[in-house]
Amino acid sequence: MIRGGFLSEEDRKALIALARDGSMVCRVTRRANALVLLDAGKSCQEVAEFFLCDDDTIRGWHGVFEQRGIEGLTAFDVGGSSGLMNAEQAEALKAWVNATLPRSTRHIGAWIAKEFGLVYESRSGLIALLHRLGLEYHKPELISRKLNEKTQQAQIDAYENLLNSKGDDEVVLFVDAVHPTHAARPVGCWAPKAQNLAIEQTSGRERINIHGAIDLETGQTRMIEAVTIDAISTIRLLESLEALYPLMICIHVFLDNARYHHAKLVSEWLSRPGCRIKLHFLPAYCPHLNPIERLWSVMHKNITHNKTYATCKEFAEATLDFLRDKVPRHWGRYSSTVTDNFRVISPKDFRVIA
Incomplete structure (x- = not known):
């Protein structure tokens, strides 16, 4: 049995960088391996751990395969699937966001998939699309009903x-x-990823x-x-x-x-x-x-x-x-x-x- 913890911090960082190589060959290989693991019964979270990414990305890969097959897995449109969205669909998305004010990107991604059959691989790709369309995440201000x-x-x-x-x-x-x-x-703060933070009540x-x-x-x-x-x-x-x-x-x-x-x-x-x-x-x-x-x-x-x-x-x-x-x-x-x-x-x- 190989015991864990044998990598130095420097070696670990170098290997993670190698695993996240952005070349097309490596990206296609990662997607293919992920789908095989999903087919073997692994969950999106388990597969995401193997590939050092988030489970939404794994779901996105699966969605691309469901929509476009192997051809979709080997295509890399700028910003996820944003390159597939035409001007008419983009205007429809802007109008829907303006009318409904959705509270999460998951809600927006689900609407896009339902209306246009387009699936975004990652949350970051979807956020990039929204920004290009002039949409931002807002927190409403509280104002009085009787301002003069x-x-x-x-x-x-x-x-x-x-x-x-x-x-x-x-x-x-x-x-x-x-x-x-x-x-x-409690308020949000930056901390090492592996730490779970708490405050005593x-x-x-x-x-x-x-x-x-x-x-x-x-x-x-x-x-x-x-x-x-x-x-x-x-x-x-x-x-x-x-x-x-x-x-x-x-x-x-x-x-x-x-x-x-x-x-x-x-x-x-x-x-x-x-x-x-x-x-x-x-x-x-x-x-x-x-x-x-x-x-x-x-x-x-x-x-x-x-x-x-x-x-x-x-x-x-x-x-x-x-x-x-x-x-x-x-x-x-x-x-x-x-x-x-x-x-x-x-x-x-x-x-x-x-």
């Missing part, structure tokens, strides 16, 4: 006017609340409540942890902002229309003599006009993506340390993401699919 273009533009204009007219003894901040949950958030039930503010000019933040986000936490945050900027005669605070921001307690606090806080309420359904929303996304990327914490206390400490210390200290790293580069979002600019 004029209101958004008015808000942007008012904000820019404020920045251009404010004095050196005035500061502008953005306020919002966030409620991160003590839970692992956490309870997913506990969460922390943070009422925060950020100064886009300096990256300075104020983050208040609260049992509940309400009028009391709002007042605590505004008090801390006055303490943070003792020399400023006016502290402009942009925030959303949450009920607790309009609470009677908050209004009474703001009406007291000497109050230096001035609130500017953002239009409804416009979180894209509040840059601190982008800070929450940056926080998740750095704190929750592919990371886990044994206890909610550890999770809270890591989150607050990032928001309170790391963001201001490394503002140059995050300032290009957490910006006031606002734009008007119009439903007319999108094809609303649902």
Whole structure:
């Protein structure tokens, strides 16, 4: 018996390169061997392992043989079977994709096979065809049903006017609340092919409540942890902002229309003599006009993506340390993401699919 593991890494790479030789003779031989193994009862996955490729490629070879016989196995059209598709069929494919918005290349390949009798050898060949036809893979954006273009533009204009007219003894901040949950958030990453990656689960039930503010000019933040986000936490945050900027005669605070921001307690606090806080309420359904929303996304990327914490206390400490210390200290790293580069979002600019 020959024991495995006798190849050096260099020899293994050289042999794999040789097995994947792109010459026509080698490609025909690989296809022929694969079909013989399939006929002997081997699965597509097993054959794919033998030939150092994916099982979709093996299915593609089988499909070509079913459609065109041995002649098809010895023909190598550019981009799989794309060379066989005529202009009329290409237009029909574009129209079908536009009408149905298929979610996978497997779905598209099945439709092409059914409608035109053409089989693509590999997913990459099919993707190349789609790109040549001006088709791309899109992820839809989430937009509100009640967006108002004029209101958004008015808000942007008012904000820019404020920045251009404010004095050196005035500061502008953005306020919002966030409620991160003590839970692992798995996201894709590059890793060696042979490794299976996992993240240990956490309870997913506990969460922390943070009422925060950020100064886009300096990256300075104020983050208040609260049992509940309400009028009391709002007042605590505004008090801390006055303490943070003792020399400023006016502290402009942009925030959303949450009920607790309009609470009677908050209004009474703001009406007291000497109050230096001035609130500017953002239009409804416009979180894209509040840059601190982008800070929450940056926080998740750095704190929750592919990371886990044994206890909610550890999770809270890591989150607050990032928001309170790391963001201001490394503002140059995050300032290009957490910006006031606002734009008007119009439903007319999108094809609303649902």
